[in-house]
Every structure is written in C-alpha cells, then in structure tokens.
Amino acid sequence: MIPPILQADGLVFAYDPQRPVLTGASLSLHEGRRLAVLGPNGGGKTTLFRLLLGLLEPGGGRVLLDGEPVRRGRRGLTRLREQAQLVLQDPDDQLFAADVAQDVSFGPLNLGLPAAEVAARVEAALTALHIADLADRPTHLLSFGQKKRTAIAGAVAMRPRLLVLDEPTAGLDPTGVEELLATLDDLHRAGTTVVLSTHDVDLAHRWADEVAVVAGGRVRVAAADDVLGDAELLRSARLGPAWAPGVHRLLQALGSPARPRTPAELYAALAELPGAVAPGHGGS
Structure with missing residues (x-):
C-alpha cells in the first residue's frame, strides 16, 4: 500500500503548557486526494499545518514523509520543503521581495538551481497562476487577490508534490474565489495534491473529496458528505451545516x-x- 505523502501521527502541541492546542492529532495527506480542513478559530488548523511543514516542532507524536519520520536537521527539513509547501492565510506574511518575479524566484534560488532552471520555474508558476503580466510589478502595489496568487506562485515554483493552503479564499470577493478555485483545479489536474483550510462548509463540500475537522485537539476525517452532513460534529467545531x-x-x-x-x-x-x-x- 502506498503511504501518504505527508502524515501527522498523534501530534501533541501547546504554546502554553496549560492550554494544549493538539492532544494527539493524526491526519494523512494522500496523493491525488483533495482535502478540506475545517475547524473553529483557534482550534489548531494552522498549528497542524505548521507542524506538518516543519515550521513548528511537536511536543509529542511524529510527522512522516512517504512513510518515513521527518528528521529536523537541515537535510531532513530541506527534503520536506522540496516535497510540500505551505501558503499562509495572509500573503503579506510571505511576500518580501521588490517585485513579483523576484519573490517567486526566492525558493528555487535557495535550492541552488541554475539560473535558467530558476527562470523556467518562475515563468511556469506565474503562468499557472495567471499573473505572468505582473512579473515586474512591485509587490506592495498588488491587490490582495494578486498578492494571494503571488504567494501561491512562489510555492508552485518549488514544484512540490503537495501544496497546503491556509484559508486561501479568505478576503477574496466571489469572483476572486471562483478564479482561485479554477486555478487550484488546474494544479490538481497537473498532478499537484492540494489541501486547503476554510471556514466555508459549502466551499468544502463543493471542492473536497474528504473533509477533516480539527476540534478539541484532535482530527476527524471522512468523506465530504459524511462530515458535512453531521450537524453535531459541525456544532462542536462552531460551524454551521x-x-x-x-x-x-x-x-x-x-x-x-x-x-x-x-x-x-x-x-x-x-x-x-x-x-x-x-x-x-x-x-x-
């Protein structure tokens, strides 16, 4: 049986020892499956993502990549980030270069790739996100939606197998949401496994094969119809049906x-x- 690309196995984490965020959270991210992650504010969705991508160290449990525990040394974390990329909810937390093309090139350059390969990756990522015309635009002059797409392009330029998006539709108008979902469909068809978190249960039902609910320090995963038809579970996560x-x-x-x-x-x-x-x- 093929192992998940990335797996959380019994993760425990607390910013404050008296108030644990996760108390044994397990989640498997399988290649080709579209997973939506739901949960209340402060329920641990973003923390779980950061643990999976190596940005936080768990107090217990483990993270596995292709069935093997991720080692927290430089080599282990570099390998993890070559395979999986996280895009944060607020693009201003990720954008820092002078213009769009420079920002998107940052990750590939850090891999030590030849200049021609970096340029090819940047061009492909900008095209995939439909922002090739913004390549020379200063990042501080972008609209919020353009910033979102630029942040995602920076992750796509790394050519990860797994793309994890934290609240990618937050702050977008309805047209922006539809355009972004169409882009995510294109990435999925091109072979990138996409995982996203959202508070929008209808969007999750429309888009996802499976839904994970993060609440009470743990994670429940099931088919979208099963989870999003469970009114009691959704109430426990402060979500409507x-x-x-x-x-x-x-x-x-x-x-x-x-x-x-x-x-x-x-x-x-x-x-x-x-x-x-x-x-x-x-x-x-």
Whole structure:
C-alpha cells in the first residue's frame, strides 16, 4: 500500500503548557486526494499545518514523509520543503521581495538551481497562476487577490508534490474565489495534491473529496458528505451545516439522483423534477 505523502501521527502541541492546542492529532495527506480542513478559530488548523511543514516542532507524536519520520536537521527539513509547501492565510506574511518575479524566484534560488532552471520555474508558476503580466510589478502595489496568487506562485515554483493552503479564499470577493478555485483545479489536474483550510462548509463540500475537522485537539476525517452532513460534529467545531447534503436527501425523496454541489447545479436539478417550472416563468 502506498503511504501518504505527508502524515501527522498523534501530534501533541501547546504554546502554553496549560492550554494544549493538539492532544494527539493524526491526519494523512494522500496523493491525488483533495482535502478540506475545517475547524473553529483557534482550534489548531494552522498549528497542524505548521507542524506538518516543519515550521513548528511537536511536543509529542511524529510527522512522516512517504512513510518515513521527518528528521529536523537541515537535510531532513530541506527534503520536506522540496516535497510540500505551505501558503499562509495572509500573503503579506510571505511576500518580501521588490517585485513579483523576484519573490517567486526566492525558493528555487535557495535550492541552488541554475539560473535558467530558476527562470523556467518562475515563468511556469506565474503562468499557472495567471499573473505572468505582473512579473515586474512591485509587490506592495498588488491587490490582495494578486498578492494571494503571488504567494501561491512562489510555492508552485518549488514544484512540490503537495501544496497546503491556509484559508486561501479568505478576503477574496466571489469572483476572486471562483478564479482561485479554477486555478487550484488546474494544479490538481497537473498532478499537484492540494489541501486547503476554510471556514466555508459549502466551499468544502463543493471542492473536497474528504473533509477533516480539527476540534478539541484532535482530527476527524471522512468523506465530504459524511462530515458535512453531521450537524453535531459541525456544532462542536462552531460551524454551521452545509446546504448540499440536506438538498441531496430532499432530491432523493423527490426521485432525483442529482447531487448538486453548486447553486447552478441545484437550479439544473430542480428544473428536471416532474412539474418543475423554469426559473423566471412562474405559473398563473
């Protein structure tokens, strides 16, 4: 059996010894699976990501890369960061170079790659994130959405197998969210495994194969429908229910096999029901 790309095994961590954040958290990130991570503010999502990417050292448990424990020496952490990259919620925490191309080139340059290889990676990453026209733009003049894309491009330029995004849609308008999700779909199809955290249960249901809920110091993982239809679990994580699982059950009761994940898909499913009236064509 192929091991996960990255795995948290019983992680324990506390910033304050009297208030542990994680008390035995386990999570497996499998190649090709789209995972959404949910949880309340302060529940440990970002801490879990930082532990997985070697930015924090656990007080207990271990992190495994391809089934092997990650060693915290320079060689071990370098290997980890060549395979997996974390993009933080606030892009200003990651952007520091004078312009976009310089910022995106930082990681590949630190790998000691030849200049031609660095240039190729930067160009490919900027193209993938649809910001090639911003290559020479000063980072401080970017919009928030452009900063988000630049931060993600910097991670993509490392060509990781695993891309972990902390609240990537936070602060974006609806159009920005749709554009970013389309880009993440492109990265997924190109072979990058994408994991993201979010507070948006409907976005998680629409996008993810599996959902992990981080609450009470531990992690529960299951198929998106199972987790996002569990009202009690979501309440424990201070989250509301997703609309799609309830709609699925209602449509099944009405004889429809449809499983809409977006409003457009819901409207299409409703239009297929017996006796349905097309939107905008009310009856007498």
